[in-house]
Amino acid sequence: MSFTIAATVEEAVEAMANGARPIAGGTDLVVGARHGKSALPDDLVAIDRLAELAEIGPGPGGHRVGALVTHAQLMIDPFIVENYTALADAAALVGSPSTRNVGTLGGNVMNASPAMDTGAPLLVFGATARVAGPGGERTVPLDELWTGPGTTSAAANELLIALNLPMPSDRCGSAYVRLEYRRAMEIAVVGAAAGVTLAEDGTVASASVALSAVAPTIVAVAGTDALNGLALADAAATAAELASDQASPISDLRASDSYRRHCVGVMAKRAVDAACRRAAGESISVPVNRALGIGAA
Amino acid sequence: MSESATPQNFDLEVNGISYPISADQGKNLLSVIREDVGLTGTKEGCDDCECGACMVLLDGQPVNSCSYLAVQAQGRTVTTIEGVMQGEEMHALQRNLLDEGGVQCGFCTPGMIMSAHALLDRNSNPTPEDVKIGLSGNLCRCTGYAKILAAVEKTAAE
Numbered sequence: 001m002s003f004t005i006a007a008t009v010e011e012a013v014e015a016m017a018n019g020a021r022p023i024a025g026g027t028d029l030v031v032g033a034r035h036g037k038s039a040l041p042d043d044l045v046a047i048d049r050l051a052e053l054a055e056i057g058p059g060p061g062g063h064r065v066g067a068l069v070t071h072a073q074l075m076i077d078p079f080i081v082e083n084y085t086a087l088a089d090a091a092a093l094v095g096s097p098s099t100r101n102v103g104t105l106g107g108n109v110m111n112a113s114p115a116m117d118t119g120a121p122l123l124v125f126g127a128t129a130r131v132a133g134p135g136g137e138r139t140v141p142l143d144e145l146w147t148g149p150g151t152t153s154a155a156a157n158e159l160l161i162a163l164n165l166p167m168p169s170d171r172c173g174s175a176y177v178r179l180e181y182r183r184a185m186e187i188a189v190v191g192a193a194a195g196v197t198l199a200e201d202g203t204v205a206s207a208s209v210a211l212s213a214v215a216p217t218i219v220a221v222a223g224t225d226a227l228n229g230l231a232l233a234d235a236a237a238t239a240a241e242l243a244s245d246q247a248s249p250i251s252d253l254r255a256s257d258s259y260r261r262h263c264v265g266v267m268a269k270r271a272v273d274a275a276c277r278r279a280a281g282e283s284i285s286v287p288v289n290r291a292l293g294i295g296a297a
Numbered sequence: 298m299s300e301s302a303t304p305q306n307f308d309l310e311v312n313g314i315s316y317p318i319s320a321d322q323g324k325n326l327l328s329v330i331r332e333d334v335g336l337t338g339t340k341e342g343c344d345d346c347e348c349g350a351c352m353v354l355l356d357g358q359p360v361n362s363c364s365y366l367a368v369q370a371q372g373r374t375v376t377t378i379e380g381v382m383q384g385e386e387m388h389a390l391q392r393n394l395l396d397e398g399g400v401q402c403g404f405c406t407p408g409m410i411m412s413a414h415a416l417l418d419r420n421s422n423p424t425p426e427d428v429k430i431g432l433s434g435n436l437c438r439c440t441g442y443a444k445i446l447a448a449v450e451k452t453a454a455e
């Protein structure tokens with residue numbers, strides 16, 4: 001049994017090479033262990049003091065969000081809200097203020113829940129994960145990182161250090177919408193993120209859509225070039241069809257598979273609609289879920 | 298890097314006082330505050346990160362102490378409901394909760410106050426919606442919330 005507090009990334013990687021599990025906010029790890037989901041690992045290395053991983057700033061080919069950036073930071077960071085709005089929409093929906101204060105983007109990504117909220121926005125933006133291991137750093141596309149519910153392709157001794165987000169284009173907008181039964185302390189029944197770039201005439205020039213809680217991992221919707229050239233209403237309807245067709249949801253306590261399949265289409269439609277309107281310069285506050293009145297009051 | 302075997306020995310700063318703690322590394326902050334530090338104002342409701350009865354401030358921000366490892370709080374400052382009193386004088390949130398009838402059984406009250414405290418610290422002029430969001434991690438089984446929200450809004454307006 002050991003508990004260490006890493007002062008540098010190197011110390012964290014070394015502890016992980018010796019078998020320790022990283023703990024950031026612990027909102028998945030500790031809550032899961034107390035729940036009996038899986039025992040608390042014997043050896044832990046706290047990474048929450050690595051200040052250099054808690055920053056949002058310029059990065060290779062765009063912007064870099066450190067793994068320790070919290071949901072509370074993301075949802076109000078002016079730069080994220082302006083340029084990667086869907087990520088702010090998602091962060092603002094996580095848990096409650098206390099969950100958002102300690103819960104980190106890196107923990108959300110590495111916990112790899114198919115219902116995680118930041119995943120669909122990150123996929124839509126084409127984000128990549130930067131991980132550090134004993135042999136140095138490497139970059140992993142997110143669709144190669146998530147391999148199944150709770151599993152990633154990162155080795156046990158690899159620390160996620162940041163998410164790299166490509167530069168946003170002109171006239172682009174994004175949104176993340178989730179179906180929830182209540183307004184706090186909820187997880188997505190289903191969710192959808194959309195990123196849209198508009199042509200000068202206001203039609204869709206390019207779009208990407210990704211879905212939460214309808215497959216073993218967060219998934220990108222294929223064939224979104226079908227939205228190109230369409231005006232808002234048609235683009236949103238097309239996205240709804242593609243999303244429902246491509247979803248492979250399960251039935252559980254919270255929703256049946258057919259309800260999830262239907263609703264993920266509705267979420268995709270609303271996400272595309274909000275993303276287009278934001279791209280056109282309309283101000284829709286974060287999170288868009290509140291602006292749309294989703295969830296019981 | 299600080300390393301030691303179980304039990305973990307560390308100092309925990311609660312309400313401005315540093316306490317030497319010796320506890321299992323899996324022991325939650327709530328149990329250490331109640332059992333080792335001896336301050337029982339912080340309550341255990343669900344022990345599952347759902348109800349907010351265990352809310353304390355860690356470096357000024359709310360955290361569910363039932364689901365946070367005590368050992369991870371070393372080097373940070375913990376504030377509990379006992380740290381909110383100003384000497385013998387009640388904090389405005391405490392006074393207003395009583396005045397507005399926002400306390401019935403009182404079990405949720407310490408957690409509510411800690412969440413409200415953190416909210417008002419970063420937003421001295423919250424909208425009613427801001428107050429609802431600020432308290433969205435706290436359950437109350439008695440009051441129906443309206444009087445609690447009114448007490449927080451009254452405190453902000455003072």
Ligand SMILES: Cc1cc2nc3c(=O)[nH]c(=O)nc-3n(C[C@H](O)[C@H](O)[C@H](O)COP(=O)(O)OP(=O)(O)OC[C@H]3O[C@@H](n4cnc5c(N)ncnc54)[C@H](O)[C@@H]3O)c2cc1C
Pocket residue numbers: 021022023024025026027028029030031047067093094095096099102103104105106107108109110111115116117118158159160161185186187188346347
């Ligand atoms: C009440 C409550 C409500 C919640 N609501 C939501 C919600 O609405 N939406 C949502 O998506 N999630 C939700 N969550 C889940 C959780 O809060 C988030 O996933 C959070 O972002 C996890 O971050 P953390 O720092 O607490 O992770 P931790 O628990 O510290 O870590 C999670 C996992 O990732 C690993 N890990 C952490 N950081 C790294 C790193 N840098 N490199 C490698 N591995 C790492 C850990 O070893 C662990 O396996 C909720 C949790 C609770 C308790």
Ligand code: FES
Pocket residue numbers: 340341342343344345346347348349350351352361362363364
């Ligand atoms: S006791 Fe911690 S949230 Fe309920």
Ligand code: FES
Pocket residue numbers: 399400401402403404405406436437438439440
């Ligand atoms: S007063 Fe009883 S739970 Fe709130």
